[in-house]
Amino acid sequence: MVSVKFDYRIICDNNFLKWLSKYPNKNRLISHLMHIKISSLDHRKEHNIILESEAKKAIENRIFKNKQAIGTCFKIIEDPEFLNSHKDETTKTIFYAIFLANSKPYRTYIFTADDKITEYKKNPHYNNLKSVTVKSGEDAIRILESYYLDFTREREFQREYKKK
C-alpha cells in the first residue's frame, strides 16, 4: 500500500481555490492535491483540509461548481464551535491550522493567494508561530510538486517490492 509521510498537513482558504481555478496548469495541481490527500500515512484521504465556510465562499463565487469538486482535493470540515467567536476568515484558518498541528505531523501549511499573505502574517495569532506556515503561489506549487514526487517515489518502491 502506498502511504507517504508528509512533513506538513495542508489547509487552504477560498483565496487559494480562486488562484488555483485560474492557474494555467490547474489540472496538474489538482491531480497532485488528490494524490497527497488520499495517500497520507498520518491522515489517509484527509490530509488536505478546507473549512466548510471557506468552501461555501468558493461555491458562491462560482470558483468551484460544488462541494464534490472541492472534496476531491480537500476534505471539507464543518467549522467547529470553537471558531464561532471569530468572524475574520484569516483568524479562523489560522486557529484551525494550529488545531491541526496538535496531531501528526505537528506542522501545517496554510495555502492562500499571494495578495493575502501579508494579511496572515500581520494577524496577531500568526505571530511567533512555528508549527504553522502560510504559503502561496510558486511556493505552494513547489510544495505540491515535492510532495507528489514523494508519492511517486514511494509508489515505485512499493511496486518493485511487490514484484519480489
Add this chain to the structure above:
Amino acid sequence: MTEIKDEEIKSVDKDGKIKFVEFELVEDLQDFIAASSDVQIEEDLKGEINKIILGTLVKVEMEIGSPTKIISVKEVDEDLIAREIN
C-alpha cells in the same frame, strides 16, 4: 446570491439508494472488496480492478443500499479531472 446546492459526494435515486463517488488508491479499494462482507461487485469489474497497478488513483462509483454495490471504477488522469472536476 447563488443558492448552494448540497451536492456532496452522494445523491439519492428514485429507489432510495444512495450513490457515492470516491477517489482513492486502487489498493484501498481492493482491501475494501476483500474485507467487506456487504460489498457486491460484478466478477468482470473485480477482474479489471485487480489488473490496475498499485498506487493508481481511481474514481469509484458506489451504490449504498443493501448491499453496497460497486458500479464502476475509472483510473484518474488529467482528462478526467478536466471533465469531471472543473
